[in-house]
Amino acid sequence: MTEPFVCVRCDRDDPDRVERVPFPSELGERIVAEICAPCWEEWKERQMLLINHYGLKLHESAAREFLYKNLRIYLFGEEGTAASIDAGEEGSVEW
Ligand SMILES: [Zn+2]
Numbered sequence: 001m002t003e004p005f006v007c008v009r010c011d012r013d014d015p016d017r018v019e020r021v022p023f024p025s026e027l028g029e030r031i032v033a034e035i036c037a038p039c040w041e042e043w044k045e046r047q048m049l050l051i052n053h054y055g056l057k058l059h060e061s062a063a064r065e066f067l068y069k070n071l072r073i074y075l076f077g078e079e080g081t082a083a084s085i086d087a088g089e090e091g092s093v094e095w
Contacts, residue, residue, distance in 0.1 A: 007036035009075050015039075027068060035075050043074055053085045 007015050015036035021028040022040070031040060047067060050056065056063040072078040 005036075007039055008034040009039045009077070010036065012036055012038070027071070031075065039075060043071060046074060047071070049085050050083060054083070 004014060005017060006013055015038060018032045018035060018037050018040045021032050035043075047070075050067065050070060051058070054063075054066070056066065058064060058067075066083070069080060070083055073080045073082045
């Protein structure tokens with residue numbers, strides 16, 4: 001018997017699961033294990049906004065670190081300051 005799955009972010013009971021590990025790392029595995037598909041979809045939209053707003057280049061490791069940090073805050077409620085998306089302001093990133 002499998003344990004019932006509860007998403008750590010939204011506490012939904014038995015939601016749809018993320019089907020594939022989104023990227024090959026411990027964090028990717030954790031997303032599949034702890035986060036539901038609707039929350040993952042929300043993050044993907046947020047991520048797109050961040051990429052566009054900050055002009056992130058994903059081949060740069062600093063850009064990926066920036067996204068992973070924001071992902072952790074967004075999905076896992078980890079400590080830290082989430083990057084804001086302020087339409088009135090040009091985005092800049094302090095690495
Ligand atoms: Zn969820």
